[in-house]
Amino acid sequence: EIVLTQSPATLSLSPGERATLSCRASQSVSSYLAWYQQKPGQAPRLLIYDASNRATGIPARFSGSGSGTDFTLSISSLEPEDFAVYYCQQRSNWPPFTFGQGTKLEIK
Amino acid sequence: QVQVVQSGAEVKKPGASLNVSCKASGYTFTGYYMHWVRQAPGQGLEWMGWINPNSGGTNYAQKFQGRVTMTRDTSISTAYMELSRLRSDDTAVYYCARDSLRGYINWGQGTLVTVSS
Numbered sequence: 166e167i168v169l170t171q172s173p174a175t176l177s178l179s180p181g182e183r184a185t186l187s188c189r190a191s192q193s194v195s196s197y198l199a200w201y202q203q204k205p206g207q208a209p210r211l212l213i214y215d216a217s218n219r220a221t222g223i224p225a226r227f228s229g230s231g232s233g234t235d236f237t238l239s240i241s242s243l244e245p246e247d248f249a250v251y252y253c254q255q256r257s258n259w260p261p262f263t264f265g266q267g268t269k270l271e272i273k
Numbered sequence: 274q275v276q277v278v279q280s281g282a283e284v285k286k287p288g289a290s291l292n293v294s295c296k297a298s299g300y301t302f303t304g305y306y307m308h309w310v311r312q313a314p315g316q317g318l319e320w321m322g323w324i325n326p327n328s329g330g331t332n333y334a335q336k337f338q339g340r341v342t343m344t345r346d347t348s349i350s351t352a353y354m355e356l357s358r359l360r361s362d363d364t365a366v367y368y369c370a371r372d373s374l375r376g377y378i379n380w381g382q383g384t385l386v387t388v389s390s
Contacts, residue, residue: 199376201318208368208380209318215375252318256375261334262308264318 167191167255171265177273184240186268188253193233197257200229200238203267204249212251213238240270248272275299277371279381285388290357293384295369302350303327306372309343309354311365312383319365323372324352359388 168191178184188198196216201209211220213229216236226241240247253265280294295307309321322333324343331343342355352369367384370377 201377203318208370208383209377210380211376211378213376214373218375220376220378254318254320254376260320260322260332261336262320264320267317 166261167194167258167263169253169255169263169265171251171253171268173268174266175269175271177271178243179273180243180245182243184238184243184247184270186238186251186270188231188236188238188265190234190236190255192258194255194257196232197255198229198231198236199254199256201252201254202247202249203252209252243270245272275371275379277369277379277381279367279369279384282385283387285359285386287360287388287390289359289388290355291359291363291367291386292353292355293367293369293386295352295354295381297350297352297371300371302345303347306374307343307345307352308370308372308377309341310368310370310377312368313362313365316365321354321367326352359386361388364388 170189172187198216200213203209212223217229228239230237250267250269252267276298278296303326306323308323311319324331326345340357345352364387369381371379
């Protein structure tokens with residue numbers, strides 16, 4: 166089973182700042198990695214698929230990069246609505262389709 | 274527009290079975306796999322399995338093998354997830370999610386299941 170490790174667990178930033186979230190896989194997942202955003206009381210929302218492609222309707226301030234075992238989700242300039250929990254998910258070697266443990270992005 | 278609507282919250286006793294429904298609309302139900310994901314209180318996301326609504330084929334996480342059954346009724350565009358022999362640590366929000374083969378593009382609203390004696 167592929168293990169995804171996200172870091173940091175919590176990231177404290179201010180609106181307007183740049184956020185960089187990391188997801189590391191225990192073995193290569195090629196580019197088969199997705200990122201999701203989840204706000205309290207809501208279902209997750211797909212942000213990025215295949216490591217670097219924005220899903221429909223996702224603002225351009227969100228970008229993804231990486232391949233193999235190291236991946237990054239970047240948010241160029243934080244908006245108030247971006248403060249949430251972010252999860253990565255590998256879609257390369259399944260079952261299972263594993264998720265990372267999440268990074269909480271909080272307002273500083 | 275695409276909608277995925279789940280059944281309502283449930284309270285179950287240990288040892289009982291759970292059945293959650295997931296009704297899809299606004300797209301061709303048989304054209305997309307449906308996955309099930311759960312989230313325990315304050316915890317992360319856990320993948321449970323998928324069903325191919327076209328063929329009825331399934332694939333389950335090993336953790337749930339023998340306890341989970343995923344089915345569908347194509348006549349009403351609805352997927353079902355049954356989890357048996359419930360334990361207290363099955364308390365969670367259960368989600369169904371439409372899979373685009375690249376990620377989950379639509380999610381149900383979640384079904385809160387509480388397992389308590």
